[in-house]
Structure formats: C-alpha cells, structure tokens
Amino acid sequence: MQLTAKHREYWGKNLRITGILLAIWFFVTFVLVFFARDLTFTFFGWPFSFWIAAQGALLVYIGIIWYYARYMNNLDKQYGVAEGESS
C-alpha cells in the first residue's frame, strides 16, 4: 500500500471541492441568515429572507450534494480508484 503522486492529486482535488462546497454551504446558511433583517426585498412574492430559509437554502443543499456526488464519481474513474462495476 503505497501512496502515489496520483493518489495525492486525487485527495487534493477532493479537499478542494469539499472546501468550495462547504464555503457555499456556510454562506447560504450563516451569512445570508445573519443579515436576514436587512434582506427585506420581495422575491417572486416572498420576503427574500423568509424564502431563503424556507426553500432557497434547501435547494442549494440538494444542489451541493448532487454536484459533489457527480464530481467525485467522475474523479474516481479519472484517477482509476473507482470500484468495480456494481450495478
């Protein structure tokens, strides 16, 4: 079991995408909500900050998880660390 440069690169890319997605998660959850009282404009009929907490954030979360799964599953193949055909 020896780590190769390829393995290190794969892990580095994984950390990078994890960090970026985590930053989006943090922004939507904590930054937007922190400023909720100031974000009072209407958004398709909803007060924007209410809509974010009731629907917008959830859509972003699903997007983050879906994108991560797609990105990593492709990365596995690209770096030859994917499991054998399982389905």
Added chain:
Amino acid sequence: MSVFGGVGQTQSEFKKGLNKIFLWYGGGFAAFVVVLAILEQMGLPKNWIGYTFLAATVLLYGGIGVMSRTSDAAEYYVAGRRVPAMYNGMATSSDWMSAASFIGMAGTLYLTGYGGLAFILGWTGGYVLVALFLAPYLRKFGQFTIPDFLGARYGGNMARLIGVFAAILVSFVYVVAQIFGVGLITARLTGLSFDVGVYVGLAGILVCSFLGGMRAVTWTQVAQYLILIVAYMIPVVWLSVKHTNMPVPQVSYGYLLQKVTAQEELLLKDPKELEVRAIFKARSDAAVEKLKDVPASLAADKAAATKRVDDLKAASGPAADIKAAETALAALPKDEAAARAAYNAARTSNAARAAPPMRHAEPFPGRDEAARDISRKNFLALVFCLMVGTAALPHILMRFYTVPSVREARQSVAWSLFFISLLYFTAPALAVLVKFDVYTLLVGTPMDQLPGWIARWNIVDPSLMAVADINKDGILQLAEIRLGGDIIVLATPEIGGLPFVISGLVAAGGLAAALSTADGLLLTIANALSHDVYYKVIDPNASASRRVAISKSILVVVALAAAYVASLRMADILFLVSAAFSFAAAAFFPALVLGIFWKRANKWGASLGMVLGLGITFYYMATTHPWMYGLFHSGSLTPEILKANTWWDIAPISAGIFGVPLGFAVIIIVSLLTKEPSKEVQELIENVRFPNFDGVPSQGAAAN
C-alpha cells in the same frame, strides 16, 4: 426468501424486482384507501376506520418483517449491503423524519413563524456535512456500527466504548419520544388508551426489527416513507386548492403569506383584539398582586367564592349557576404552596396571551436591538447544533453502510435529502395555509357559528384547541383562540372539509413516521450492545448466529424499557429530543471528521475530546435548563441563577455550540501532545480515503 434479495441475483435484477414490489404496494395501498372511503360513505363508523388503518399498517410492517427474516450477520446488521441508492434515500428519510417532523414541525412554524425555520434549515443542511465528510468514507470502511469505526480508527476499546455510551444515550432519549408519539397517535386514531397504544405500536416495531434486523427495517422504512409523504401531501394540496386554486402549495403560499402579513397589521391594531389582550393583561397583573401576599390572597379568594355560593343560594339562583360556583370553590388551591404555584401559572399564561401576535415572516423579532441580537444569535446557534447533530446521529450514519458501494453512498445522500425536502418544503406552506384560514375566515366569526372541528378538538384535548368569548361580544377574536402546535397537521383534513378517511390516513402517516424512526433507533442500540460490547469486547470468538441472537434479545429488552419510560409521560420529553442533537454533535462529529481528515488524531485525543465535548454540553444544560437543573440541584432555577449561569445568552437547547468546538480543540491539542497513531491505523485512513486503493474495493462491494 427471494422477495427482498435472494442468492444469485444480480444487482440490476434485484433493483427491477424492488421497483415491481413497491409499484404493486403503492397501487394496493391506494386501493385500500379508496375502499375505506367508499365504506365511510356507506356508513362505516369512524372508530372502525381508525382500527382498520391501525391494524392494516401494523400487519403490513410485521409482514415485511416476516418476509425478510434472517439470522445472517451481514443481512441482519447492514441489509446485505445491497440497498440501491434511491431506496436507501427513502429509508434514510423515514428513519430521519420522526413524529416531531411529521406532526410537530408545521405547528412550530405556525406558532413561531420565521423562528421555526431554524429546524427546517438545521435538519436539512446537516446532510451537506454527511455527504462531504462522512457517508462515502464510512461506506468504504464498511463495518457494522459507528462505534466500530471509532474502535478501528482509534485503536482499542476506549474510544469504542465511549462511542457506545454516547450512541445509547442519544438513541434511547430519542426512541422514548417516538414511542410516546406512537401512543398518542394510536390513542387519537382509535380511541384506545395511551398505554394500550404504546404496546400495540411496540408490537409493530418488534415483529419487524426482531425478525429481520436491518434488512426488514430498510424495506419497512421504504414502505413507511411512501405512506407518510402521501398522507402529508393530500390535505395540504386540498387546502391549497381551496385557498389559491393551485395544487402546488409550495409555490402558491407566497401569495397567501402576503395576505397573512397584511392581516397581521390589522389584527395588531384592531380595537376588539386590544380589548381582549387588555383583559389578559389585567388577569396577569392581578396574579402578580396576589403573589405579593399569598396567604391573604388565598383567604380572600376563599371568602369571595364562599360568598358567591351563599348569595346564589339565598337568592335561589339557577341550579346550574350554584353548581358552577360550588365547583369553583372546591377547585381553589388547598394550601399556600399550591396557591403560589397556581398564581405563578396564572401570571405566565395570562401574560403570554396578552402579548400581541407575532409577525410570521419577520426574522428575529424583539423589543429592541439587543433583544433582536440575542434572538439572532440563538437562531444561528440552534441551526448549527441541529446541523452538526444531524451529521452525527448513529442511526442515520449507519444507513450508509447498507449501500453496495462508495459511489452509491454519495448518490444516496442526495436522494435522502431530496425525499426529506419534499416534506420540509411543505411544512412551512401548511403553516401559512392554516394561518390564512384562521386569520381571515375564523377570526370574526360569531361564537355560535364556529366550524365543527373546533368543538370536536376541544373535546379530544383542550390543550390543542380552546376558544372562549373573553370580552363577551359574541364574536371570535384571534386573542381568544388558544391552540397547540400539533393540531395544525392533525386537524388540517377537517379544516379543509375532507372525509374522515383522510384524517385516518394522516394519523397512519404520523404512526409510520414514529415507527420508522423507532425501528432504526432500537436497532442502533441493540447493535451497539451486541456487536460492540458483546462481540468486540466480551467474547470475540462468538459465532455470527450467536451475535444475531444476542442482538435480538437485547432489542426486546431495550424496547420494553423504552416503552416503560414513555409510559411515565415525562413532561420534558421534547426538550430531551432537541438535547439529543447537541449530545450527538459534541460526542461524535469532531472524532469522526478528524478521524478521516487528520491522520495525526490519536486515541487519547479522540477519547478525551468526546468525553469533554459531551461533558461541557451536559454541564451547560444541567445549569441552565429548569428541568435538568432540578435533577442535579436542590431548589429550582430562579431567573437570577439562570442569568449567572448563561454564557453569551445561549439557550440550553443549543449547548452543543460549546461542546463541538471544545471537542475539536481537545482532540487536536491532546493528539499533538501524545504519540502519533500506529502504521496500521495510518494505512486504514488512507484506505478509507480512496474508494478503490490498490485494488482493494470497499468491503462487500461488487459481491453481486
């Protein structure tokens, strides 16, 4: 049995078979509801509909248990690791959504408006952490329980046993609340007593998980998800069509929210509303006066009540009035302590009802800037604790051991959140729909023309629904309605004017939500004890069938213990559930995440970090929550002590906000001060990080 995965099937054959089964199941269930609806029209009594729903669903879950019975360890503990991503997503979401999500969430949103959205955010955003930090790596590790990972990663039994302790603490508290919910729903659905309800529900849980372990629980949870989501949607869609002519409440309620907001401004200034609130304010003030000299007030109350009885008798008033006055006299507090408690209760309850209604869409309401800041801080802290707690609940993480591969583990988190969001998108819509109904249609109705559901629910449980004409004007004001959160979901079919069979369906959905969560939790506790304590620590040579047998017997004992605790009806059960999130967050999250992402973390750091993180969380709750304070201190929690014990105005429910960072800090510092982990452990970490490392795929993968 080949129905839920037999030998020699390929994964795609298995998946096709599953699709067929659940298609038939969906059709069958729809036909069942339609037949019941027809029978109702023909005059089947309501409680028979209730019995039929209860019997049919419990038999269904038991039947799945019988069909997938097993004594094979991999089948029993992790459903043979062959659950396709989408089905695991459904199972995870019903595992996740408890009675609190199904019945309580919309009510909380109705009562607290924007404040309640902390639960929506926290209970969905946590899945981002599950997806990015835990699910794929735990799947690659591929053992049976969460303490398993701690044991392997942090070498030896210390971290494993701390994990077992935390897993049992968190899961037991949670399962008691579910069984409590099962009892309540069964009682409402059928009119049986609460205790009978608890044991009937328990039977459903046990048949299923006892016979088939994780395999049976998985397929039951999929079946339960389908029932609960349909049951939740039908009345909300109906109500949405009624108020907006749109069948998609999640989209259309923005328009209603505007109307509710406009109505709130009117109700805030309405003179009749002000009058009712002033009466409550006066009652609260009177209670404050009485508290100044309790013995004298009690004597005065007695004298007044006695005088009224005597006056009525002397004037030969109507018999009903005399009886009422005598009852009032008999209901007076017996001694000084009782009187003090009664006056205190009158002060707080009347003061609460004297408060103006809050604005539904306003974030962090408060009297002044400082109060708004505290409200915002607590909202964010609660969101943080719920998110991290979600990503640390053993019964949820365990589900990701059951998929065939790392690849499907990643997809499965996305499916889970998708299925969960269907309900979580709908709950805020339901809250606004009911609020619209109450604010615009109900308020202003003459007292003698109120809709029937109000009187019916008042009889079922006055704490859920009570109206009284406080200012005697013959018209219902908003301030004259007292309503408990749970009624929002339970009464929606009646508010919308739907037949009783839909009410039965909603109750069956609530039951499915509670039972599915209880199944997963009981299995977590039983597996922690049988696999981690018995097999890994006490008798490492035990055969697989013996381990499964032991797990089954522990399951029965734990279920009975949980039912017993639930039947005590502890008042603060809801607080304990929220507390479980803070405990899970502080105990597991730092150790699990650092275990995967930081090779240097070692057993001393992890063990100490888990203990101290859990410890500080527990300590904070024990010094700031009234009920917990009472358990560990003599005397009660006065406002002065509370103020002195509170750190940065954080409410006890969010105690995990201290535990999680402390856990991280302790693990890092102590690990750096002690020896680095062995070579084998470092290799384990590398192995976990790559789905296929040097041709070693995740355990059990591609077996089919």
